[in-house]
Amino acid sequence: MAYIEPAPIKDKENPFESMMSRFDIAARALGLEDQVYNVLKNPVKQVVVSLPITMDEGTIEVFEGYRVIHSNILGPSKGGIRYDMDVHLDEVKALAAWMTWKCAVVDIPYGGAKGGIKCNPRQMSAGEVERLTRAYTQSMIEIFGPDRDIPAPDMGTGPREMAWLMDEYSRARGMTVNAVVTGKPLVLGGSLGRTEATGRGVMVSTLTAMEKLRLNPSRSNVAVQGFGNVGSYAALLLEERGLKVIAISDLSGAYYNKNGINIKETIAYRDTHNGSLEGYGGTEKIHGDDLLTLEVDIIVPAAKEDVITIHNADNIKAKLIVEGANGPTSAKADAIINSKGIMVAPDILANAGGVTVSYFEWVQNRLGYKWTAERVNRRSDRIMKDAFDNVYRTSIEYNVPMRIAAYIVAIDKVAKTYKFRGGF
Numbered sequence: 001m002a003y004i005e006p007a008p009i010k011d012k013e014n015p016f017e018s019m020m021s022r023f024d025i026a027a028r029a030l031g032l033e034d035q036v037y038n039v040l041k042n043p044v045k046q047v048v049v050s051l052p053i054t055m056d057e058g059t060i061e062v063f064e065g066y067r068v069i070h071s072n073i074l075g076p077s078k079g080g081i082r083y084d085m086d087v088h089l090d091e092v093k094a095l096a097a098w099m100t101w102k103c104a105v106v107d108i109p110y111g112g113a114k115g116g117i118k119c120n121p122r123q124m125s126a127g128e129v130e131r132l133t134r135a136y137t138q139s140m141i142e143i144f145g146p147d148r149d150i151p152a153p154d155m156g157t158g159p160r161e162m163a164w165l166m167d168e169y170s171r172a173r174g175m176t177v178n179a180v181v182t183g184k185p186l187v188l189g190g191s192l193g194r195t196e197a198t199g200r201g202v203m204v205s206t207l208t209a210m211e212k213l214r215l216n217p218s219r220s221n222v223a224v225q226g227f228g229n230v231g232s233y234a235a236l237l238l239e240e241r242g243l244k245v246i247a248i249s250d251l252s253g254a255y256y257n258k259n260g261i262n263i264k265e266t267i268a269y270r271d272t273h274n275g276s277l278e279g280y281g282g283t284e285k286i287h288g289d290d291l292l293t294l295e296v297d298i299i300v301p302a303a304k305e306d307v308i309t310i311h312n313a314d315n316i317k318a319k320l321i322v323e324g325a326n327g328p329t330s331a332k333a334d335a336i337i338n339s340k341g342i343m344v345a346p347d348i349l350a351n352a353g354g355v356t357v358s359y360f361e362w363v364q365n366r367l368g369y370k371w372t373a374e375r376v377n378r379r380s381d382r383i384m385k386d387a388f389d390n391v392y393r394t395s396i397e398y399n400v401p402m403r404i405a406a407y408i409v410a411i412d413k414v415a416k417t418y419k420f421r422g423g424f
């Protein structure tokens, strides 16, 4: 279910430049000194490795793997690993920096990192994916570590890959080190609540934003793009809180019903149909791209980057966009969205629920103690709500959109910490 097909590239802006343009605006608003700006702009480490893997039929294929540590100023770096044919260094750099800002926005003691392997796991056997994951871990053995750099799942990876990574790392160290990675299966020290954590954070961000916009959940509707881990849990939890989910989508297309879609049912359908919504009845099938421009109160892009662009931003009718995915809005589309008065709960805030519960998993591993789901959810809901309120206050104080406010909160925290720690 965590797997995603190679995503089509549409109007792809350079994701690193896209992130940097927002960073620049926030840095200026904050009056960040040039020297600190330069420190925060550049990733501290970029690693590219070649991974020769023996495939099942005996041939050897070479895969390219990446790990970028953007910052370790606030603490060990943290970030997911994606398996996707579209992964490239620039994308990993952008996602690593996003992780720095995301951890800082929700005030957890981590820096930011990201990794990836250019591969198509759907066309590989479990054995091939395992060998690839173990080879990648071996190549990164001096990079990873519970006090250095802590990976997690992202597109195309899940608990299975994290278990292999933890095992490979532990073998190399000669002891069980479960805090080296998060998003593990529960029996290996995974946290209760981790699977649904990002979708849950999207739900908390949506409801907190709705309070500010005075939108009543029981009279509001929402369209969710992407029906994987983030999208399906966000849809389910929003439905449970009274919102009507009128459209959902995945790679097979978008499914629309103005009277609302039963999300429990669609999840069950997906789980028994190869992870896809293809053929789901009781809805009208519409073009995937049309979901974002529906007549709807809220849209939740929870699939991939660069889906809201200068080509469709003007046609968006929602009052609120809650970014479940990383980088779903291109930098050039920001101005259009802002001029229309649409509130955006930006990715580095809205999808930080996952990293928050990852942090809880690491804390529990280090304590050697397991929290209840109730404790995990209560603590993560509070962190998400406090973070949203802080960003909202900052957006009013600086008179800037929520996205820039989130960057201001994050950059300010990392810059202040850097100044206290000092450099060479």
Ligand code: NAD
Residues within 6 Å of the ligand: 001, 002, 003, 004, 005, 007, 008, 153, 154, 155, 156, 198, 225, 226, 227, 228, 229, 230, 231, 249, 250, 251, 252, 288, 302, 303, 304, 305, 324, 325, 326, 351, 352, 354, 355
């Ligand atoms: P996933 O692989 O579980 O699901 C992705 C979903 O998006 C699938 O349903 C897929 O069919 C669909 N999709 C892909 N391209 C699409 C398109 N063009 N139109 C419509 N649907 C499309 O992935 P995920 O873990 O849910 O991650 C989704 C996004 O959220 C990514 O940007 C990821 O970086 C981000 N994110 C995930 C987490 C997490 O904890 N899983 C945390 C933070 C951010």
